Amino acid sequence: MNTGTLEPMPNKPRTKIRGVRVPDELWEDAQKIAKARGEDVSAEIRAGLERYVKRNRNLLD
Incomplete structure (x- = not known):
């Protein structure tokens, strides 16, 4: 039953x-x-960004 209140978010x-x-x-x-x-x-977007940064980490130096 929906009481119109939000459930607590995971910590x-x-x-x-x-x-x-x-x-x-x-x-x-x-x-x-x-x-x-x-x-x-x-999660897939984050994984793609992680691959992108890992491949190009040398440009951060």
Whole structure:
């Protein structure tokens, strides 16, 4: 039964919310694929950014 109250959030470290522009079709396809695979689009975006930084870490020096 929904009482109109929010459930407590799990005690996890929070990260800042970022805004990015993504074409609608790409976002919708990514969401469909992630759902079919039991994954989370946000987690996949983070993983992609981690790979990008790892590949280009030499540019930070």
